[in-house]
Amino acid sequence: MTQEIHIVGGGMAGSEAAWQAAEAGAQVVIHEMRPKVGTFAHRTGNLAEMVCSNSFRSDDDEQNAVGLLHWEMRQANGLIMSTAARHRLPAGGALAVDRDPFSETVTNTLKAHPNIKISYKEITDLPEDGHWIIATGPLTSEGLGAAIARETGRDALAFFDAIAPIVYFDSLNMDVAWLQSRYDKGDTEEERTAYINCPMTKPQYEAFIDALLDADKTEFHEGETAGYFDGCLPIEVMAERGRETLRHGPMKPIGLTNKHHPDEKPYAVVQLRRDNALGTLYNIVGFQTKMKYGAQTSVFKMIPGLEDAQFARLGGIHRNTFINSPTLLDAQMRLRSKPNIRFAGQITGVEGYVESAAIGLLAGRMAAAEICGQTLPPIPVTTAMGALVSHITGGADAKTFQPMNVNFGLFPPLDGVKGGRRGRKERYKGYTDRAKADWSSWLAQSSLDAA
Known part of the structure; x- marks a missing residue:
């Protein structure tokens, strides 16, 4: 050739x-x-x-x-x-x-x-x-x-795409959160504990939804009318579709048992997945967002276990064309x-x-x-x-x-x-x-x- x-x-x-x-x-x-x-x-x-x-x-x-x-x-x-x-x-x-x-x-x-x-x-x-x-x-x-x-x-054609935030592991409160893959899935102990889980009670979930809906968000320029791809919806958009939407989506509690309180069933769970081999960084699964940076830090710190979280990267939104x-x-x-x-x-x-x-x-x-x-x-x-x-x-x-x-x-x-x-x-x-x-x-x- x-x-x-x-x-x-x-x-x-x-x-x-x-x-x-x-x-x-x-x-x-x-x-x-x-x-x-x-x-x-x-x-x-x-x-x-x-x-x-x-x-x-x-x-x-x-x-x-x-x-x-x-x-x-x-x-x-x-x-x-x-x-x-x-x-x-x-x-x-x-x-x-x-x-x-x-x-x-x-x-x-x-x-x-x-x-x-x-x-x-x-x-x-x-x-x-x-x-x-x-x-x-x-x-x-x-x-x-x-x-x-x-x-x-x-x-x-175009739509808007969002990215999720990444946090430092050593800033998480593991006295509240625990390690477990959903349904304990995996062939090894490392795989069965691949996710960090942060539990929420119903009052905590309701307060979190209120904060999401009220938070300052990125506004699009005039004429930017493209929609979102359903596989990468910002969490605020999901929350706007119904207060229970997140609890049946990225925050579903099924297949998980809180090792700190095994007899208490969480109302909702936020999961974090390891983002690097060292295990020093975790991304918040499904938490793409268009919230402004200041709002993100305050809203995400409402999540039990993330009260003192430090962020390696905050979420954001950008135009995506095809x-x-x-x-x-x-x-x-x-x-x-x-x-x-x-x-x-x-x-x-x-x-x-x-x-x-x-x-x-x-x-x-x-x-x-x-x-x-x-x-x-x-x-x-x-x-x-x-x-x-x-x-x-x-x-x-x-x-x-x-x-x-x-x-x-x-x-x-x-x-x-x-x-x-x-x-x-x-x-x-x-x-x-x-x-x-x-x-x-x-x-x-x-x-x-x-x-």
Whole structure:
């Protein structure tokens, strides 16, 4: 291969796309504007920096669609999944990682690859020729965002995304809080005690809800009317939907027993998950917020066990953009009006680290195949990869298109099975067994001749 593949953006999608293309023999240039041009959420110039949660969610590849996606990426020599395994933290059945060493390892691995170069320069226009992958994610720069809008002839769709605060472990009151994973899930004691739990009585919960509703919040500028992605709602928005919403969401008390008072059932529980290998940092699970900083510290210190909490990072909110992929992209994820450009990652309308990296994996492989003069066989829609890419490139209704996590609702029904004729556990196992067989077959058919 003599032509280069240019990848704009070094997040999860861009990093995985670069790795896959380079491993296939292509010459790759990653264009990353950081650290010269920063964003609201990023702290470093590292590639694949985790700006929100440090979790890749469930790692169950038999009963969970995102766990199946993990499995498919591992089978395809995925860089993100292999690096996550090296920096895994105890998190019950979830795949959580030590975020800084994770991104440092991804960065060093890509820098060391003989087929990859990195250019730290902002790209503000859509190139007219060459092979390009736009993987700029939810924080696409203003200049490039405007260029995309001009080319597509419409405004990019958008929603607001929020991040949760991180606290120092040594500032928590463990005489009140306790260590336990929900339902004691995990194969080791470390996994079964992967979360810190802060209990609330009903009066404490009611007072907390009142404080959330009354707190000063970030106001949007005039004309910013985008909605929120349901998987990352600020806690104040959830509280506004009903006083019990949080108690049945991130603050649900089920599957937990307070070791300090085992006979007392908490009315609600706030969970914190380890954020680094040292165990010095914990993030408050599900507590994305748009409260102003001063309000955050006072409201969060109402949580039992967090009375003297010190925050390594407070929460925040930012604009998150994505394109209307069902109308703009073809089955190869190429922009119909400029087929030399592919899109990958969250900007395509997938949601989550794993989904972003998965679409990057496919884009990298597709671009490498194109340079070889080949076309990869269609990705089976029975796989997690295929279901996801099919959704964004035509399966979704363009009029109501919104960001989507991978889920079994995107998969075609099992042969001879409709709705609830099988139990959910059996049905999900059927989906994953079928997907694994079909994905393995697709990989075997998709090797590239890089000579």
